[in-house]
Amino acid sequence: MTTFRMPAEWTDHEGCLMAWPTRQELWGEVFDEVKAEYAQVAAAIAAFEPVTMVALPGSGDEARALCGDGVEVIELPLDDSWFRDSGPIFVLGPDGQRAGVDFRFNAWGGKHFPYDTDDKIAAALLQHFGVDRIDSRMILEGGAITVDGEGTLITTEQCLLHPNRNPDMTKAEIEAELIARLGVTKVIWLPYGGLLDTETDGHVDGVCAFVAPGKVIVTLPGDPEHPDHERMRANRAVLEAATDAAGRPFEIIDLPQSAFVEVDGRETEVGYLNFYIANGGVVVPVAGTSEDEGALAVIAAALPGRKVVGVRSRVIAYGGGGVHCITQQVPSAARPAPRGPAGGGGxxxxxxxxxxxxxxxxxxxxxxxxxxxxxxxxxxxxxxxxxxxxxxxxxxxxxxxxxxxxxxxxxxxxxxxxxxxxxxxxxxxxxxxxxxxxxxxxxxxxxxxxxxxxxxxxxxxxxxxxxxxxxxxxxxxxxxxxxxxxxxxxxxxxxxxxxxxxxxxxxxxxxxxxxxxxxxxxxxxxxxxxxxxxxxxxxxxxxxxxxxxxxx
Known part of the structure; x- marks a missing residue:
């Protein structure tokens, strides 16, 4: 049986998948504004790697007009526009072959309807691009996990153990499925996601991210009045006591900045940690506030050698996510070793x-x-x-x-x-x-x-x-x-x-x-x-x- 593994997000990408905003009732009066922000994110990533934007049939021309020539647009049925969670999770086999794991999707515990088309979009994308599909009956969103590509996966109990996801599975069974489908050997459970993250029930991509083997960046609000001030310190304590799959202690980088803005009359937090690592770059959601500069500096130090680009993402945050939430990387398939006659050469x-x-x-x-x-x-x-x-x-x-x-x-x-x-x-x-x-x-x-x-x-x-x-x-x-x-x-x-x-x-x-x-x-x-x-x-x-x- 072939063993597949999920590569780290900083490995080379063949491209990036995104979905064009579709669910108008989610965005209300800011629907046009969020389309502009999605287009800006796509353009920023396209400066580093190819971007394919999937639009609802009939919306392709609008997406092309706003995204520009640097973004390829295709049309497929959609319910919503969060490909980190509804799209396939790509894995690589021992000989470099690429496949996609198709986990079940239930719109974050049934928070939005309908979602049946998004439950099928991973399979549709894999078929469209000619990639082998690996089926899983477990509900899992890509934003709920972060991996180092070397056997370690970090997630949160707040999300994966929530009864609106997999109520019939125990923690041990969930962990076993992660190991089987994503090729990891060790799962580290943080107790908390964001308290205000009621949309995803505390995805890990809002609080912790791998940036290198044995190295993570964590949200650690400096403001004692922030609702996650103590919760994130509890997360950090878990990481301080843990080691990765290779037995290494973690190097932990703190991201103390937080930014709150008002969008359509509602206070909204823009999470800087919800960034996308591209080929040679990092695209970071920013709020347009004084906190942006410090946050970008922390992320640049955590990911040296990459160009860090901030993209205003207030309305995306209003919808419940950030740059990482609306993207899904497609890792480059490793090059198989040439097969010559027995004895090599030739x-x-x-x-x-x-x-x-x-x-x-x-x-x-x-x-x-x-x-x-x-x-x-x-x-x-x-x-x-x-x-x-x-x-x-x-x-x-x-x-x-x-x-x-x-x-x-x-x-x-x-x-x-x-x-x-x-x-x-x-x-x-x-x-x-x-x-x-x-x-x-x-x-x-x-x-x-x-x-x-x-x-x-x-x-x-x-x-x-x-x-x-x-x-x-x-x-x-x-x-x-x-x-x-x-x-x-x-x-x-x-x-x-x-x-x-x-x-x-x-x-x-x-x-x-x-x-x-x-x-x-x-x-x-x-x-x-x-x-x-x-x-x-x-x-x-x-x-x-x-x-x-x-x-x-």
Whole structure:
């Protein structure tokens, strides 16, 4: 039986999932305001990693308009917008395979109705993204747990033992299910969540969070009049007396700041500890008060090496949560070790990969340099986004899935955007400025972020006119000595590839002479010279799947 484990939140992410505000009766007069705050959170996270926003069917255009081009929007049925709690909890297997645990969801003990669609959303998301589902009959929200990725889980008795969750399960049975489904070996029970946290009955993500193995940050209000002043000190005492799964005592960082604001006539606490750890960053809910600066400084010290960004989240707090509550990280699947012939070395020949129209392909990989990383450049065309899909991303996702099924390590890199502007701004083609691309790759929504150590990079775009830019990007990256792009292969799909099936095609090639050529009514074949490394991929016009190809 395969053992899966929940990785720590600071490990590398493939992206982040969010849900667009849906339950209007929860927000009342501040419904429009909370949409703006959700959009700001999404944009802040999208500066670090891809964000997929799930909107209720018919709400996608609104979400796209407010979130901007850096956020992908898809439409699925929803009841509410708290994916930390209703979404799947992702886990990794020993060989790096990713799965999602689908715990039951009952809207925090039946506080809101209906919730039956949200009880099914985890399964729907896993099916949509092609991720294996692990079922659990236990009710559990993701905000109720924090893990170190090394066997330790912290939760609160106030929440998990509340009779409105799993009244027929004992504490020992709940702990056993956490161990079985999330791969932990030790559960630490804090007595309290927030006293004012009546919405979730005291989730741990409001009072304690792992920030490194053996290291936690805890809410510890400095104001003696705060309702949690003594309760949080009781929590701290439990941690002081405990050790983690590896036997280490905890390093405890105190977060003394607290902020209260008025939203729609109601006093609301904005919890700074409800932050989201992204790739290279931390997005923190802030109140717009004098306490913000001190809280951000504590969090920055707790998570060194990450850019800390505060996002005003007053209305989100009014609804009962924070940035962590409305997000769910998707961890990057670990790269499987290449499997060669017995004794190591040598190339592995994957199974033939059947295309959607019967085409076949063989993918050759060898040694330790077998991984293929597909870098998708989201479409700049509004009419494509408005249809709820993105051609380049669909190519990349389909290609990575089919490569993995063929036994080839493959993944889609965390990417925001690649446009011709990257070539202009980064000075591609100018030898003395090529090194600027390394900075441009981390620069934001008009750049590409690729994890180091990859053996093959495939840059995927949906506009034929960017073929020269993509080819030049590959050459410039190699010239700059970037290891991940040695032997980079480049493929571009034309705009017509995902337009109306049978739409008139235009034959054209890019002015640089290295871009793709499209032949009316036939398969698109893109070939780029890559310094002795050859690559070809075929894309069938009118659908989003590779029809086979060869990497050498």
């Amino acid at each position: 190339a592995q020949r994957g199974r033939g990969v059947e295309g959607p129209h019967g085409g076949g392909g063989t993918f050759d990989v060898g040694g330790e340099s077998g991984e293929v990383v597909l870098v998708a450049a989201p479409s700049a065309r509004h009419r494509v986004r408005a249809r709820g899909h993105d051609p380049a991303r669909r190519i990349a996702l389909a290609a990575s899935a089919r490569l993995r099924r063929a036994g080839v390590p493959a993944r889609v890199a965390p990417v925001l955007r690649l446009r011709r502007a990257v070539a202009d701004q980064a000075g591609l083609g100018a030898p003395e400025r090529r090194e600027n691309l390394a900075g441009a790759m981390e620069a934001g929504p008009d750049a590409v972020r690729v994890t180091a150590g990859a053996a093959r990079i495939v840059l995927v775009d949906d506009l034929v006119t960017t073929g020269a830019t993509l080819a030049e990007a590959a050459r410039a990256l190699r010239a700059a000595g970037a290891g991940p792009v040695c032997g980079a292969a480049v493929v571009a799909a034309t705009a017509g590839s995902f337009g109306r099936p049978g739409a008139p095609g235009r034959d054209r090639s890019d002015p640089g002479g290295s871009g793709p050529q499209r032949v009316r009514g036939k398969k698109l074949v893109n070939r780029f010279g890559t310094g002795g490394e050859g690559a070809s991929l075929q894309v069938v016009r009118g659908n989003s799947h590779l029809n086979g190809g060869t990497f050498r």
